[in-house]
Amino acid sequence: GSGxxxxxxxxxxxxxxxxxxxxxxxDLAYLTVDPKGNILVTEQGANLVHRISPDGKKKAIIxxxxxxxxxxDGKPATEIGLFEVRSIALRPDGSYFLCTHKGGDVVxxxxxxxxxxxxxxxGRGNTHTGDGESVATPGDKISEPRSVTLAPNGDxxxxxxxxxxxxxxxxxxx
Numbered sequence: 088g089s090g091x092x093x094x095x096x097x098x099x100x101x102x103x104x105x106x107x108x109x110x111x112x113x114d115l116a117y118l119t120v121d122p123k124g125n126i127l128v129t130e131q132g133a134n135l136v137h138r139i140s141p142d143g144k145k146k147a148i149i150x151x152x153x154x155x156x157x158x159x160d161g162k163p164a165t166e167i168g169l170f171e172v173r174s175i176a177l178r179p180d181g182s183y184f185l186c187t188h189k190g191g192d193v194v195x196x197x198x199x200x201x202x203x204x205x206x207x208x209x210g211r212g213n214t215h216t217g218d219g220e221s222v223a224t225p226g227d228k229i230s231e232p233r234s235v236t237l238a239p240n241g242d243x244x245x246x247x248x249x250x251x252x253x254x255x256x257x258x259x260x261x
Contacts, residue, residue, distance in 0.1 A: 093112065093113075093114045093115050093132070094110060094111065094112045094113065094114075094115070095107050095109070095110040095112070095115075096108045096109040096110070096112070096115065096118070096126065096128060096139065096143070107143075108126065108139065108142075108143035109126075109137075109139050109143045109146055112128070112130045112132070112133070112137075113130055113131075113132030113133040114130065114131045114132030114133075115128055115129070115130055115131070116128075116129045116130070116131035116171075116172070116173045116174065117129045117173060117174045117175055117234070119175055119176075119177050121138075121177060121181070122179075123141075124140075124141040125138050125139060125140055125141065126138070126139040126140075126141070127139075127149070127175055127177065127183070129172045129173060129174060129175055129185070130151075130172070131171045131172060131173055131188070132171075133151075133153055134151050134152075134153050134154060134155060134168060134169045134170060134171065134172055134187075135148050135150070135151040135153060135169070135172070136148070136149050136150035136151055136164075136169070136172055136175060136185060137149065148165055149164060149165065149196075149200070150164035150165060150167070150169060150172070150185060150194075150196055150202070151164070151165065151167065151168070151169040151172060152165060152166055152167060152168060154168040154170075155168055155170040155171075155189070155190070156168030156170075157170075157190065157192070158187070158190070158192055158194050158202055158204060159202070160202065160203055160204045161201060161202070161203070162201070162202055163200055163201060163202070164194075164196045164200050164201065164202040165200070167194070167202050168190070169185065169187050169190065169194070170187050170188075170189040170190030171187055171188040171189035171190065172185055172186070172187050172188075172190075173186050173187065173188040173232065173233050173234065174186050174232075174233065174234040174235045174236075175235070176235040176236050176237045176243065177237075178237065180198055181198050182195065182196060182197050182198050183195075183196050184196075184205065184235045184237075184243060185235070186232035186233070186234065186235045186245065187232070188231055188232060188233060189211075189231075190208075191207070191208035191209045191211070191214075191227070191229065191230050191231060191232065192204060192205075192206065192207055192208055192232070193205045193206040193208070193229070193232055193235060193243075193245060205222060206222050206228055206229060206232075206245075206256075207227060207228075208227050208228060208229035208230050208231075208232060208247075209227045209229070209230040209231075211230060211231060212230045212231070212248070213230065213248060213250050214227050214228070214229055214230035214248075215228075215229065215230070215247065215248075215250070215252045215254070216228055222256060228254070229245060229247045229248075229252075229254055230247060230248050231247055231248040231249065232245050232246070232247050232248075233246045233247065233248075234246045238255075240258060241258030242255050242256065242257050242258050243255070243256040243258075
């Protein structure tokens with residue numbers, strides 16, 4: 088229900104203590120804050136990603152269509168399935184990476200809101216292959232990604248599965 092901790096986005100304030108920013112979610116998983124102070128949250132239970140204004144008054148879906156379908160490369164991010172989207176890694180230019188735990192994928196969303204399959208994985212299991220290969224090499228490389236993080240040098244760090252794997256995708260030299 089709406090009182091469950093996973094359904095509400097809360098913040099602590101010096102004067103008011105814990106206050107609700109937004110509610111009505113199904114199993115929140117991760118959040119980050121963009122340079123404008125907007126809060127980006129992954130709603131794992133509804134397969135969606137939201138942008139919420141700092142005051143909580145504006146809430147918009149920025150990725151996911153609510154389905155568990157496989158994401159489709161080149162489609163607007165709001166038109167793709169994101170099966171249990173878990174994490175978001177925001178880049179300085181406003182683009183971002185997402186990972187889908189049950190879907191097993193890492194998706195890149197560019198600054199125009201278009202989704203690109205970055206790594207196709209498996210939704211379950213113990214897959215951890217492709218060391219030293221390009222992410223474009225065919226085949227599943229990961230399973231059950233739980234988190235994506237950008238390192239200070241631009242490398243993408245992916246934590247995977249219940250088996251404890253951490254994958255690093257090196258930033259390409261520009």
